[in-house]
Amino acid sequence: MNATVVNPTGSSAEAPGSLAPRRFRDLNGKTVCLLDSTKFNSDRVLDAIGELLQERYAVKEIVRERKPYFGRPVPIAQAQKLASRCDVVITAVGD
Amino acid sequence: MADGIIFEKLGVQAATIVTDAFSKSGDAMARRQGFASYRYAMVPHPVSSLTPEECKTRAREILPEVMSILGLEDAAQAPAEPADAAPAAPTNGSRPVSVEGLSDAELRDLERVVEHYYEQGWTDGLPVVPATEERVRDFADYVGRDPKEVVATLAHLDRTCTVELAAVAAIMAGCRKEHFPVVLAALEAFNAPRGWDTGLVQSTTGQCQMVIVNGPIRERLGFNSTGNLFGPGFRANATVGRALRLVILNAFGVRPHEFDQSTHGTPAKYTFCIAENEEESPWEPLHVERGFAKDASVVTAHFARSNLHVENRRSNKPEQVLLTIADSMSYAGSFEAGRGYTVVMGPEHAQLLARQGWTKQAAKQFIWEHWGRTRGELRRFGLLRDDGDEEQFLRFGQSPDSLLLVVAGAKNAGLSTVIPTVSPDFFSQAIAEPRGA
Numbered sequence: 261m262n263a264t265v266v267n268p269t270g271s272s273a274e275a276p277g278s279l280a281p282r283r284f285r286d287l288n289g290k291t292v293c294l295l296d297s298t299k300f301n302s303d304r305v306l307d308a309i310g311e312l313l314q315e316r317y318a319v320k321e322i323v324r325e326r327k328p329y330f331g332r333p334v335p336i337a338q339a340q341k342l343a344s345r346c347d348v349v350i351t352a353v354g355d
Numbered sequence: 356m357a358d359g360i361i362f363e364k365l366g367v368q369a370a371t372i373v374t375d376a377f378s379k380s381g382d383a384m385a386r387r388q389g390f391a392s393y394r395y396a397m398v399p400h401p402v403s404s405l406t407p408e409e410c411k412t413r414a415r416e417i418l419p420e421v422m423s424i425l426g427l428e429d430a431a432q433a434p435a436e437p438a439d440a441a442p443a444a445p446t447n448g449s450r451p452v453s454v455e456g457l458s459d460a461e462l463r464d465l466e467r468v469v470e471h472y473y474e475q476g477w478t479d480g481l482p483v484v485p486a487t488e489e490r491v492r493d494f495a496d497y498v499g500r501d502p503k504e505v506v507a508t509l510a511h512l513d514r515t516c517t518v519e520l521a522a523v524a525a526i527m528a529g530c531r532k533e534h535f536p537v538v539l540a541a542l543e544a545f546n547a548p549r550g551w552d553t554g555l556v557q558s559t560t561g562q563c564q565m566v567i568v569n570g571p572i573r574e575r576l577g578f579n580s581t582g583n584l585f586g587p588g589f590r591a592n593a594t595v596g597r598a599l600r601l602v603i604l605n606a607f608g609v610r611p612h613e614f615d616q617s618t619h620g621t622p623a624k625y626t627f628c629i630a631e632n633e634e635e636s637p638w639e640p641l642h643v644e645r646g647f648a649k650d651a652s653v654v655t656a657h658f659a660r661s662n663l664h665v666e667n668r669r670s671n672k673p674e675q676v677l678l679t680i681a682d683s684m685s686y687a688g689s690f691e692a693g694r695g696y697t698v699v700m701g702p703e704h705a706q707l708l709a710r711q712g713w714t715k716q717a718a719k720q721f722i723w724e725h726w727g728r729t730r731g732e733l734r735r736f737g738l739l740r741d742d743g744d745e746e747q748f749l750r751f752g753q754s755p756d757s758l759l760l761v762v763a764g765a766k767n768a769g770l771s772t773v774i775p776t777v778s779p780d781f782f783s784q785a786i787a788e789p790r791g792a
Contacts, residue, residue, distance in 0.1 A: 265468070266486045268477050268523040268605035272513035331554035333511050355559055 284347070287317040293346035294322060297330040302352050309350060356384040360393065370424040372417060374400035376767030396420040401703055403668040404769055472527070476610075479600055479625060483527035494522035497532040498539060499790025507542040509551050509607045512614065516542060516606040524601035528626075529594040533576055536786050537591075537654060538598045541566045541628075544656040544784035553778075555658045556609050560692055560777055561617030564599045565659035566628040567697075567761055569642035570652030572786055578630035582765035584699070585629065585662060585772070596626030621661055629763055635702035636762035637709030644715070645783045652786040655759070660693065660775045668769035673708045676769070677718060680704075681725035684773050685751060687736045690728065694751060695779030697759040698722065702766035719755040727751045752779065 294306040327334040359371035385393035495502045502519035579589035633640045642653035667679040731745030757779035
């Protein structure tokens with residue numbers, strides 16, 4: 261006979277995700293969102309990336325956004341707003 | 356204490372003067388030396404912060420006792436008792452002790468269960484107590500709550516902790532069921548805005564969960580509020596704090612090298628629970644300050660980064676003690692993310708302040724005003740980029756309420772401890788009376 265102990269771990273029911281389709285080969289005429297995490301220097305890195313992209317492509321517009329707080333995911337309302345306005349989003353994680 | 360005894364053993368008559376806060380450890384040392392009823396001269400604690408004149412007064416007061424112990428002729432009292440018999444032979448090394456009603460085979464079984472928990476990756480690195488279904492039910496019944504009821508939520512990871520999972524963690528941590536209401540209150544305290552929802556359990560800042568217990572439950576369950584406050588030796592403190600970490604590791608699934616991104620963390624992540632020393636505090640207890648009745652039992656919890664001692668045994672001036680505390684809170688490395696603090700003031704510091712008319716609020720105000728650095732210093736460290744007056748003093752805290760002031764520890768030295776937190780968010784929650792008691 262086996263003894264029984266209670267499993268201490270929680271679980272979450274997350275369905276396997278899939279990436280958005282890769283629809284373009286370049287960023288000409290596209291709107292690019294740079295989403296800043298609020299971490300120190302994340303703004304500088306993203307700004308530099310924006311400049312580099314603009315050198316390479318005829319980007320239509322760079323949208324600079326900041327999420328409210330780095331410790332949490334971007335609020336869904338902010339994400340939806342950016343998704344409807346931008347073709348691609350570049351975000352950053354780390355310190 | 357040992358010194359006087361050493362001289363006695365060398366054949367030199369000796370007298371030892373001890374401040375009363377150390378009588379217990381002095382007695383223990385004398386026993387260890389084989390002098391179970393060693394007589395010494397006791398003076399009121401503290402001595403280190405007395406003025407020279409006060410020291411002379413102490414000396415005059417204690418002199419007759421010292422002379423008596425030395426057996427001097429003009430002493431008012433009788434000569435000292437002769438020392439006890441020589442100590443028993445040392446008892447170093449292991450000796451078997453039997454555990455009543457438990458067989459060796461059963462002990463081996465327990466070892467296997469402990470190893471099973473390790474193999475599953477369910478521990479904090481220390482052995483845990485097995486959580487059986489029966490015991491989990493017993494814990495849930497004790498608090499009279501549905502095992503499936505959610506008590507804490509980590510929304511951004513889509514994880515919850517139910518009464519059942521909290522009970523499992525509490526059992527594994529070594530709690531008795533009587534401790535479980537305190538664990539639940541601490542978990543629920545962090546449900547407040549800027550608690551679990553900040554994601555700070557995953558932060559590189561490596562914060563732990565500090566739990567401060569107030570009210571009558573401290574004594575009922577044996578929470579330590581005095582000596583060795585942050586150290587080992589007390590089941591209630593150790594197991595309640597540890598239960599929170601096991602919830603985070605298992606129920607929330609926030610494990611090191613994965614979701615837990617701590618750069619260093621802190622040993623307090625194993626367990627961090629203290630009680631306020633309300634009995635030796637000159638001020639109202641923390642929970643009363645925060646709006647609860649004095650006879651309520653309450654936890655106040657927050658994220659905490661580290662634990663830094665503040666020593667000033669010499670000064671007897673409140674401003675100097677408070678400046679030492681504020682200066683210790685103002686080290687450069689805390690500038691970036693140390694915008695809240697819990698000041699755990701030792702009873703000796705607190706009583707020194709109160710004797711000279713200082714209220715708790717006045718102490719908090721003073722600390723806040725002196726907690727910070729000049730712009731020039733912060734620029735020198737590369738922590739600040741802005742221009743402006745180099746001499747301007749920049750306060751690290753937004754207001755005196757960026758501080759909690761708790762009185763705890765032993766009343767045996769001029770010591771306090773400061774505990775920084777990323778942001779000044781402190782959560783209080785009443786501990787529910789058990790319904791199934």
